Amino acid sequence: MLEYRVEIALWAISGIIPFFMLNIWTNNNLNESINISDIMLSRYFLCAFFVRQFSVVWVVFSFEEDSLMGKVSPYLIQPLNPFFRYFAQHLAEQITRFPFALIIAFFFFIFNPESIWIPNLGILLLSIVSTFLSFLIQFLIQSIVACLCFWIEKASSIERLLFIPTLFLSGLLAPVVSFPAYVKSWIYLTPFPYLIDFPANLLSGNETNISGGLSMQILWIFLLLPLFKKIWSEGTKKYTAMGS
Amino acid sequence: MGQNIIDVKNLSKSFDISSKEPGLKGTIKHFFRRQTKSLKVIKDISFEIKEGEIVGFLGANGAGKTTILKMLCGLIYPSEGSILVSGHLPFRRKENFLKNITLIMGQKQQLIWDLPPIESFYLNASIYDLDKFEAKKRIKKLSEMLEIDEELFIPVRKLSLGQRMKSELLAALIHEPNILFLDEPTLGLDINAQRNLRKFLQKYNKETNATICLTSHYMKDITSLCKRVICVHEGAISYDGKLNLLLKRLSPVKEILIVCRSEKDATKLESSGFTVKNKIKNEITIKIENNSITSSLKTILNNFDIEDLFINEPPIDEIIGKVLIKKDYDI
Numbered sequence: 001m002l003e004y005r006v007e008i009a010l011w012a013i014s015g016i017i018p019f020f021m022l023n024i025w026t027n028n029n030l031n032e033s034i035n036i037s038d039i040m041l042s043r044y045f046l047c048a049f050f051v052r053q054f055s056v057v058w059v060v061f062s063f064e065e066d067s068l069m070g071k072v073s074p075y076l077i078q079p080l081n082p083f084f085r086y087f088a089q090h091l092a093e094q095i096t097r098f099p100f101a102l103i104i105a106f107f108f109f110i111f112n113p114e115s116i117w118i119p120n121l122g123i124l125l126l127s128i129v130s131t132f133l134s135f136l137i138q139f140l141i142q143s144i145v146a147c148l149c150f151w152i153e154k155a156s157s158i159e160r161l162l163f164i165p166t167l168f169l170s171g172l173l174a175p176v177v178s179f180p181a182y183v184k185s186w187i188y189l190t191p192f193p194y195l196i197d198f199p200a201n202l203l204s205g206n207e208t209n210i211s212g213g214l215s216m217q218i219l220w221i222f223l224l225l226p227l228f229k230k231i232w233s234e235g236t237k238k239y240t241a242m243g244s
Numbered sequence: 245m246g247q248n249i250i251d252v253k254n255l256s257k258s259f260d261i262s263s264k265e266p267g268l269k270g271t272i273k274h275f276f277r278r279q280t281k282s283l284k285v286i287k288d289i290s291f292e293i294k295e296g297e298i299v300g301f302l303g304a305n306g307a308g309k310t311t312i313l314k315m316l317c318g319l320i321y322p323s324e325g326s327i328l329v330s331g332h333l334p335f336r337r338k339e340n341f342l343k344n345i346t347l348i349m350g351q352k353q354q355l356i357w358d359l360p361p362i363e364s365f366y367l368n369a370s371i372y373d374l375d376k377f378e379a380k381k382r383i384k385k386l387s388e389m390l391e392i393d394e395e396l397f398i399p400v401r402k403l404s405l406g407q408r409m410k411s412e413l414l415a416a417l418i419h420e421p422n423i424l425f426l427d428e429p430t431l432g433l434d435i436n437a438q439r440n441l442r443k444f445l446q447k448y449n450k451e452t453n454a455t456i457c458l459t460s461h462y463m464k465d466i467t468s469l470c471k472r473v474i475c476v477h478e479g480a481i482s483y484d485g486k487l488n489l490l491l492k493r494l495s496p497v498k499e500i501l502i503v504c505r506s507e508k509d510a511t512k513l514e515s516s517g518f519t520v521k522n523k524i525k526n527e528i529t530i531k532i533e534n535n536s537i538t539s540s541l542k543t544i545l546n547n548f549d550i551e552d553l554f555i556n557e558p559p560i561d562e563i564i565g566k567v568l569i570k571k572d573y574d575i
Contacts, residue, residue: 074354074416077317079342080371237321237335240259241314 015052016104018045021173034178036206042115043204044175046108047127051199052172053101054094055135059086060159063146068153073241081232083143090139119203126210127203133217134195140224141191147228150235165190171197175206191220246295249423249455250316255325257286257311257479285311287479288325295422296453298445300460300470300487302564308479309459310427316457317347317425330423343372346421350431353412355400361411362396365418372419379418386414390444406437413444424448426458430465442468463560494563497531502544503552504528513548526551 022045026038036044063086066072075082109116119127145162148155167173169192176187176197187193198213261283264274286308293299301309314320315327318334318341327334332341355364362383369379387393390410395403403411409429417424426445430438442465449456460466466473466487473490475483483490497519504510504526513528514520518540521529532540537555544550 070352073314073319073349073352074347076319077337077342077345077347078368078371079339236337239320241319 015049017172018048021045039115040204040206042112043117044200044206046105047200047203048172048196050101051131051134051196053097054131055138055195057090057138057142059139060142060146060156062086064149064156067149070241087139119205123202127199130199130202130214130217133221134199137191137217137220138195140221140228144228144231147231147235150238165192169193170195171200194220248292249295249330250293251328253290253326255286255289255327256284256323257315258282258284258323285479289481291474291481291484293455295455297472298449298456298470300458300466300473301476302466302473303476307476309476313425313427313457313459317345343419344421345423346416347425348412348416348429350428355411355415357400360397360399364415368415368418382418386417389447390414405432406434409433422452422454424454424456426456428460430460430462438462445469463564467560491563492534494566497533498537499529499531499556501527501529501554501556502550505549505551509549
């Protein structure tokens with residue numbers, strides 16, 4: 001069991017990009033240009049870390065391997081879409097990550113005691129909902145990409161292309177507010193800022209349009225869900241049950 | 245035997261296969277101009293299977309047996325023709341259909357590797373809408389039939405192949421399907437485990453009247469379970485009928501070793517008109533056609549002084565081996 005615990009701990013630690021970005025921002029006083037205080041910025045990146053921990057998705061890699069090795073075959077003839085299994089796996093791992101994320105937050109506050117804050121209950125609940133919606137959006141996007149396995153086998157290559165806009169436009173490297181106005185207007189039409197930026201701003205107490213953000217998250221889920229269903233239905237007709 | 249539960253008409257399946265020449269040149273060529281061709285792996289086959297039947301699919305590697313099973317259970321989409329299984333089009337994978345079937349592949353597993361099998365059983369029970377009480381009852385019943393007990397609580401990765409296969413069967417049968425598709429279920433198992441599995445399948449068939457479609461390269465699986473076989477050769481059906489008729493057809497003569505009281509009797513027998521394979525002192529081996537075996541033996545016993553007599557059945561693997569390389573068997 002030790003190796004599993006270490007693996008989960010490493011997974012949790014691997015998501016510390018926001019802390020590196022915080023360091024770059026504060027050391028170069030970049031936050032002054034966007035009128036965010038040091039404290040609010042550090043809270044933002046801590047929240048970005050938390051949102052990332054509980055919304056990260058790897059279904060494309062799991063499904064690609066299972067599909068190419070024929071492991072998905074027994075699940076395809078059960079009266080449950082195999083993606084529910086991956087969904088449950090993700091949720092289970094998120095729960096196991098929680099204690100590790102708390103430990104990292106504890107150390108963060110030791111080094112940044114001025115950043116300690118307690119969000120009010122309403123905001124905390126909305127942030128949890130928003131993080132879960134962010135997870136759903138990412139899960140749907142990756143599931144759609146994963147279904148491309150039925151045609152091109154290496155769907156994870158497409159996912160790597162998607163990783164670039166996710167990294168830059170989601171708010172993981174910089175709050176979306178720091179982008180030029182004309183770029184921002186375009187970014188907010190994509191699903192990316194609703195993955196990290198919106199829930200992180202909500203939780204950290206930065207100014208954000210709560211109803212607008214949640215509505216956009218729900219809208220993206222409603223757009224992606226039928227697309228997933230369609231591509232799944234077409235893709236399974238192409239399934240050749242390789243490796244079995 | 246009941247009514248037809250599987251009805252296949254003019255079924256074909258083609259796959260697009262790409263080929264690549266070896267080496268760097270081949271790789272570059274493959275990258276810019278990928279060459280694919282359509283390969284018809286199942287060619288216009290038709291057959292029916294009745295409720296409660298156990299049917300063995302025989303064929304060489306790549307003949308198309310597994311592809312047929314995959315189409316029957318709805319895993320892959322047929323290119324042409326029609327399939328009706330229990331009144332359903334398998335590929336639509338409707339819930340009612342999926343709750344009635346199971347597929348077991350000897351080389352693939354559905355159990356969760358890091359958890360004990362019991363966890364997978366309860367997960368499957370939930371997927372098939374069984375309540376906990378019913379699931380517990382079925383797990384108890386099936387584990388008794390399969391003779392597994394402590395293994396249910398040991399992580400799958402720590403189980404032997406035989407124990408794992410039994411657990412796979414339990415996981416696949418927890419919803420009590422009435423159609424079983426088994427693709428080489430005894431692959432890699434030792435002789436005792438193979439025998440136990442066959443006994444279990446016979447018992448399951450008897451108790452539930454389940455229909456079983458089976459592929460196996462172990463002839464013992466076929467001979468002890470299947471009265472009917474469908475031989476597949478290069479994607480087409482080369483024989484569909486009773487196994488014993490096929491065996492008679494492929495092996496029309498039996499060899500009989502006769503031990504005479506004296507060498508003189510053996511010499512007399514040698515010149516009496518039987519087809520003699522060989523003669524060593526007072527032992528003579530003759531060949532007799534299956535349809536005249538009773539009368540011939542009567543003649544021999546009445547006219548010659550015989551000490552002992554052995555009827556040698558030709559090895560079944562050898563006979564079935566002929567099926568795998570020949571295209572047509574008209575019975």
